């Protein structure tokens with residue numbers, strides 16, 4: 001696109017030269033386009049050197065995306081000379097350079113397994129429990145939230161844990177880092193700010209290097225990040241922000257969209273620009289998306305119009321279950337050269353679709369991969385049940401599931417087995433425990449015969465048998481009550497594992513398939529393809545010809561905890577981001593049954609269907625798979 005194609009409102013923003021500015025825009029209205037064209041304008045019209053402009057992006061992926069678009073839309077040699085980076089990368093470079101010059105030995109705590117091990121130890125100490133993957137993510141983001149929002153012990157907050165306990169864990173975490181000369185992503189920002197505040201010479205050298213700062217996706221920038229950005233802008237105030245408060249979806253990580261409202265007060269000289277035409281989507285998609293986001297109260301009001309004609313109808317498509325839906329998707333994605341994305345709220349949703357696409361030889365790339373889902377405790381439990389059924393001497397599997405069956409196994413019984421089984425059949429050993437009452441012996445005999453039956457089943461039936469005959473669903477229900485999590489997560493996971501199991505004949509094949517998929521995910525992470533599987537969070541900033549959104553299920557999207565107004569509004573923004581990724585077609589695929597239980601319409605499906613649009617219809621409201 002040449003600069004001549006820009007609209008007058010885009011041109012106004014692109015032409016902004018000195019001083020602070022905020023460009024507020026709707027999805028697909030050219031925020032990224034404006035940032036790219038402004039770079040060109042600064043260089044060609046105002047004689048700014050490309051290296052003097054720092055463009056802060058939301059993620060590493062968007063830094064790369066912006067560079068690629070810059071190469072395509074303006075001179076590719078010039079594109080190479082601009083600096084695009086996340087604020088974390090900037091802070092990391094600054095801070096580690098400083099440490100090196102001062103000969104201080106400190107290193108970054110890895111966000112993955114190293115952080116997991118540390119938090120698991122702290123969790124065990126304070127909560128006397130094992131940290132699950134889900135809780136790791138919650139705990140990690142709660143600690144980050146405390147840091148980014150600068151919360152105090154006295155601040156009320158909506159925690160997954162009690163507020164007091166999370167504060168103690170956060171303190172223990174920070175103390176450990178301090179004592180072991182470690183810093184994490186949040187510390188990087190904090191230390192970079194401190195460094196710049198305490199060292200006017202360093203700050204002046206940064207101002208000299210980067211007299212112009214641009215910030216993309218400003219709605220998802222945290223308080224701490226803004227503090228650093230303001231320091232970078234310095235007294236020249238050459239700070240150019242682009243944002244859409246309706247696309248703020250990282251509240252759980254401390255995004256602070258209120259800053260956009262405060263910006264004109266902080267910078268009284270600030271110019272305000274608006275981009276109100278969507279160039280991306282079919283007119284109908286824009287209308288429906290706009291009707292949905294209008295339900296949020298806490299937002300800047302924006303006028304929204306579509307550049308493209310209204311041709312296709314965004315639709316809800318109903319399916320009996322996940323199998324018919326996946327079959328439909330595999331057919332739809334067989335490749336007509338167009339780009340398409342399957343978007344979902346939770347990573348688990350990718351698993352059965354990946355499996356189906358691989359079976360159908362359909363190429364795809366995956367963002368935000370569900371790696372932890374294949375190592376999730378729930379699939380580990382299922383595989384332990386199956387392994388124990390095949391190898392009744394396997395103590396490790398028995399220990400894993402001992403308290404998760406309807407066999408009423410006590411700690412004393414488990415200890416007895418550990419001390420006495422000596423490679424024998426565990427159930428025989430249990431039955432012979434001398435301290436059992438008669439009724440307990442009978443229960444263990446029944447358990448043994450259930451496991452013998454389990455060994456003979458095909459994988460799909462085996463999972464069903466584990467859920468029902470072996471009492472695993474009851475265990476999950478109690479567990480979700482104890483942890484105040486939604487049973488819907490477990491149901492969705494079990495449904496996904498059953499979908500993997502369905503075409504397989506033996507339980508050994510299921511164990512192998514789980515391992516294979518783990519390796520295949522890595523492959524599909526590397527590839528680029530016209531078909532993308534992604535969480536909605538991961539699709540931020542991207543666009544596709546067709547978008548299929550799946551698993552918009554009650555208590556999952558919006559989530560169980562997201563019924564409070566602020567949280568509900570953030571979930572709605574996420575829904576809105578997903579819809580507005582589509583260029584020509586948007587389909588919401590809904591299964592009427594999830595793991596055998598009726599799956600009601602979620603609030604968002606109702607809102608989607610409730611759009612009072614004369615030119616808007618819904619396809620396939622038949623209760624039948626669309627392919628039939």
Ligand SMILES: Nc1ncnc2c1ncn2[C@@H]1O[C@H](COP(=O)(O)OP(=O)(O)OP(=O)(O)O)[C@@H](O)[C@H]1O
Pocket residue numbers: 001005006007010025026027028029030031032033034244247279280540541542543580
């Ligand atoms: N003036 C224009 N004329 C035609 N197409 C345009 C124009 N401006 C932007 N576009 C196109 O519209 C689409 C959306 O633009 P862009 O990605 O810059 O929007 P955005 O505001 O950053 O989107 P979002 O915030 O939803 O991710 C792109 O395909 C872009 O090439």
